[in-house]
Amino acid sequence: MKMRKFLFGGALLLLFFTSCKNKQAQTNAAAQVKAYPVAVISASDVELHAVYPAVLKGEQDIDIKARVEGYIDKIFVDEGAVVRKGQPLFKINSPSSVQMVENAKASYNTAKLDVERIRPLAEKGIMSDVKLSAYQNTLASAKATLDQAKATLNWATVTSPVDGVVGTLSYRQGSLVTNATVLTTVSNISKVVAYFSVNEKDLLELLKEFKGNTQAEKIKNMPAIRLMLSDGTQYEETGRIETISGVVDATSGAVNFRASFPNKHGLLRSGSSAKVIIPSEHKSAIVIPQKATFAQQDKVLVYKFQGDSVVQKVVRVKTTPDGQAYVVTEGLSLGDKIVTDGIATLTNGQKIKEQK
Known part of the structure; x- marks a missing residue:
């Protein structure tokens, strides 16, 4: 009897110590669950930027060519000079044009003398009026040839066809030039055009953001763009964006855009490089910090807090202009909870507690 009481008492004691040990283990395990900062997903308005490399061109980039053959006698401007329409740029010494004028003058003078000699004879009936008309026609033709030769000689002074800025002077005084020679370029930069390309996927996403049934209507509804x-x-x-090419380039898979910017102070120059920034407004967007995400292969993931543990969640995102956050376009909903920091120490399914 005493033995039974001893055994029963020992069993109770063992059970008590085992229970205490289990409780202590549970307490230790709970103490080992790490706390992480957790945020509840909410909505906010944000502006996103699509950025594309661009090349700037003047509204008009005009090649300046000599219209006569000869040697550059004078250069009236320097590279980068601002010029007005009609302003002299070059003076060409054109011996052939001078000779043409001299020959035309000689022919004209001869024809004029012939008319003056024949007219009195025709008036006296010695020569027929038909003969006089033939000489007069020859005089008129010689006059036209002389006027043309003088005009050609005037072309020896090369002037600017537009208001603009002078480009590189490829030839110097004494250089031989022809009507195929490009002496320089004058760029009308009162307005500058930016050319850039957008790949087909980005184009489709871009057009979806703006109202309109046609591409022309969508272009009209696009916001003002910026230039970096x-x-x-x-x-x-x-x-403003002015045109979008209707053809996708078979080699690059891109579509060409053209945008224009006012340039009243002349800061922008033809041939310069820049970046076009197209803004887009996103209302009630889900914005999360970039440090709350991690990359796995080509995917972006977050740790979603559910119950007492975390699960990995794939999300689709767009980067905010400050480069510190993402706008989530797919993968999270309002009210979801995500871990916002320390995710490098987490694993899928790990138990955590919310940091207070």
Whole structure:
């Protein structure tokens, strides 16, 4: 009897110590569950930027050519000079044009003398009026040839066809030039055109964002765009997209865009490089910090907090202009909870607790 009481008492004691040990283990396990910062997904308005490399061109980039053959006698401007329409740029010494004028003058004078000699005879009936008319026609033709030769000689002074800025002077004084020689380029930069390309996928996403049934209507409803200069500063004036090519380039898979920017101070120059920024407004968007995400192969993932543990979730995102956050376009919903920091120490299915 005493033995039974001893055994029963020992069993109770063992059970008590085992229970205490289990409780202590549970307490230790709970203490080992790490706390992480968790955020509830909410909505906010944000502006996103699509950025594309661009090449700037003047509204008019005109090649300046000599219209007569000869040697450059004078250069009236320097590279980068601002010129007005009709302003002299070059003076061409054209011996052939001078000779043409001299020959035309001689022919004209001869024809004039013939008319003066024949007219009195025709008036006296010695020569027929038909003969006089033939000489008069020859005189008129000689006059036209002389006028043309003088006009050609005037072409020896090369003038600017537009207001603009002078480009590189490819030839110097004394150089032989012909009517095929490009002496320089004058760029009308009162308005500057930016050319850039957008791949087909981005184009489709871009067009979906703007109202309109046709491409022309969508272009009209596109917002004002901005320009980032090569030094990283933003140009003070905004521009507008004017055209989108109707053909996708078979080699690059891209579509060409053309946008224009006012350039009243002449800061933008033809041939410069820049970046076009197309803004788009996103209302009630899901915005998360980039540090709450991690990359796995070509996917972006977050840790979603569910119950007492986390699960990996693939999301589709777009980068915000400051480069510090993402706009989530797919994968999360309002009210979801995600871990916002320390995700490098997490694994899928790991138990955590919410940091207070």
